[in-house]
Amino acid sequence: GQNIDQPTEMTATEGAIVQINCTYQTSGFNGLFWYQQHAGEAPTFLSYNVLDGLEEKGRFSSFLSRSKGYSYLLLKELQMKDSASYLCAVRVGGDYKLSFGAGTTVTVRA
Amino acid sequence: DTAVSQTPKYLVTQMGNDKSIKCEQNLGHDTMYWYKQDSKKFLKIMFSYNNKELIINETVPNRFSPKSPDKAHLNLHINSLELGDSAVYFCASSQAADTQYFGPGTRLTVL
Numbered sequence: 001g002q003n004i005d006q007p008t009e010m011t012a013t014e015g016a017i018v019q020i021n022c023t024y025q026t027s028g029f030n031g032l033f034w035y036q037q038h039a040g041e042a043p044t045f046l047s048y049n050v051l052d053g054l055e056e057k058g059r060f061s062s063f064l065s066r067s068k069g070y071s072y073l074l075l076k077e078l079q080m081k082d083s084a085s086y087l088c089a090v091r092v093g094g095d096y097k098l099s100f101g102a103g104t105t106v107t108v109r110a
Numbered sequence: 111d112t113a114v115s116q117t118p119k120y121l122v123t124q125m126g127n128d129k130s131i132k133c134e135q136n137l138g139h140d141t142m143y144w145y146k147q148d149s150k151k152f153l154k155i156m157f158s159y160n161n162k163e164l165i166i167n168e169t170v171p172n173r174f175s176p177k178s179p180d181k182a183h184l185n186l187h188i189n190s191l192e193l194g195d196s197a198v199y200f201c202a203s204s205q206a207a208d209t210q211y212f213g214p215g216t217r218l219t220v221l
Contacts, residue, residue: 033209033210035212037151041214041215042114042200042212042213042214042215043153043200043212044212045209045210045211048209085151087153091207094207095207096141096143096158096160096165096166096204096206096207097155097158097166098155098210099155100152100153100154102150102151102152103151103152103153
């Protein structure tokens with residue numbers, strides 16, 4: 001199976017920047033996804049990385065280093081509505097299956 | 111114009127009962143999934159169907175039986191419900207192995 005690690009909780013102030021790290025150990029890596037999940041709601045897709053480097057989407061960016069088995073999700077100009085759980089998920093080979101980390105709960109304070 | 115929908119949203123039932131959860135997607139995707147999210151928020155794949163064919167069947171008790179009558183629907187039937195089955199069950203869909211889109215979830219409580 002895949003070993004996917006992310007911090008359990010993070011707290012930050014409105015307007016600040018937060019970086020959520022995700023490390024994974026797998027063979028046949030074929031893509032990493034980030035999802036956002038508000039309490040009591042469905043996970044929603046944020047970003048996808050399959051090649052090394054940074055993908056930017058508005059206030060959110062995601063970075064991947066395949067050689068280090070490492071990704072991060074960067075949230076800039078934090079807003080209260082960004083308080084949620086952020087899930088890192090890895091796809092292996094031609095598998096349709098995603099293996100999820102346990103999620104990082106981000107709390108944004110005023 | 112909901113993309114992935116599930117019914118019911120909440121399900122409360124007694125131990126030993128049999129229940130079903132339904133899922134429908136109108137995205138035209140060919141692949142659908144069932145995930146279980148436990149109280150620790152860990153999201154784990156259970157089953158997946160591609161073009162009505164079972165392609166993922168994780169280590170799940172055989173009390174759980176998925177059924178896909180067509181590409182747009184994937185149902186989950188659970189026999190002899192146990193306390194440990196209490197969780198949120200999410201349906202998802204994708205086009206082949208592309209990005210997966212999740213339904214709103216069904217919160218199952220077994221008493």
